[in-house]
Amino acid sequence: MCLRKRSGYRPPDLINAKIYTGPIPAERGGGELAMGGGRSETSALSGAGEARGLTTTQNSQRPNACCFCWCCCCSCSCLTIRNEEERRKRRRRKRISQDTKMETKLEPCPKPSVEEIRMWSQSFDKLMRNPAGRNVFREFLRTEYSEENMLFWLACEDLKQEINKSAIEEKARSIYEDYISILSPKEVSLDARVREVINRKMQDPSPHTFEDAQLQIYTLMHRDSYPRFLSSNIYKTLVQGGSRSSSES
DSSP, X not given: OOHHHHTTOOOOOSTTTTXXXXXXXXXXXXXXXXXXXXXXXXXXXXHHHHHHHHHHHHHHHSOOOOSTTXXXXXXXXXXXXXXXXXXXXXXHHXXXXXXXXXXXXXXXXXXXXXXXXXXXXXXXXXXXXSHHHHHHHHHHHHHTTOXXXXXXXXXXXXXXXXXXXXXXXXXXXXXXIIIISTTOTTOOOOOHHHHHHHHHHTTSOOTTTTHHHHHHHHHHIIIIIHHHHHTSHHHHXXXXXXXXXXXXX
């Protein structure tokens, strides 16, 4: 048998040679492709490898939909951060309760009458106008680790009574550091608009520097804490004790 036939070699078609424009097949024993075919195939394989690598890199950079908020995080880190923030707030509130219990005394006032105690349930304004009512309500806020709200409100009331310029600046700075600064453990909850107003007014403090913040905290205590106070054991025990003492007399 002819060696050329055994090696699988086929002579080119001379008749159709002008029409055929593709690469010439390589001989099995040659190891190289004719007319630069090896370079073309190598480039193609290299391009395919780069494409696969690019696809793999893009897939590795895709966000991991590991939680409902579709954030670019792994292992639900957003939920972990949120839980850690809640734990930090609870620890801070407990520390506030322990600190304020020793650093600030209750307002001096006479013992409330039965009529006064019952009037506290009629409106939040009547409760806050009464010194004994504020003391009882503050004791309740302490159990909820939110006593700083009442302390801030009282500090603002004290600032409004001040007329000395240097004393106003000193008290305003103290209120800001104790209840407005984000570094304070007794920071009260205020929105960004009110904080911006306070920062602007602190350039020239006045007795009404914290007026907007005081109103916001007052509204917060009215809507959030006051309803729970009326149904708390602290207030119920006080009402029952006053009713019992009035009936005995």
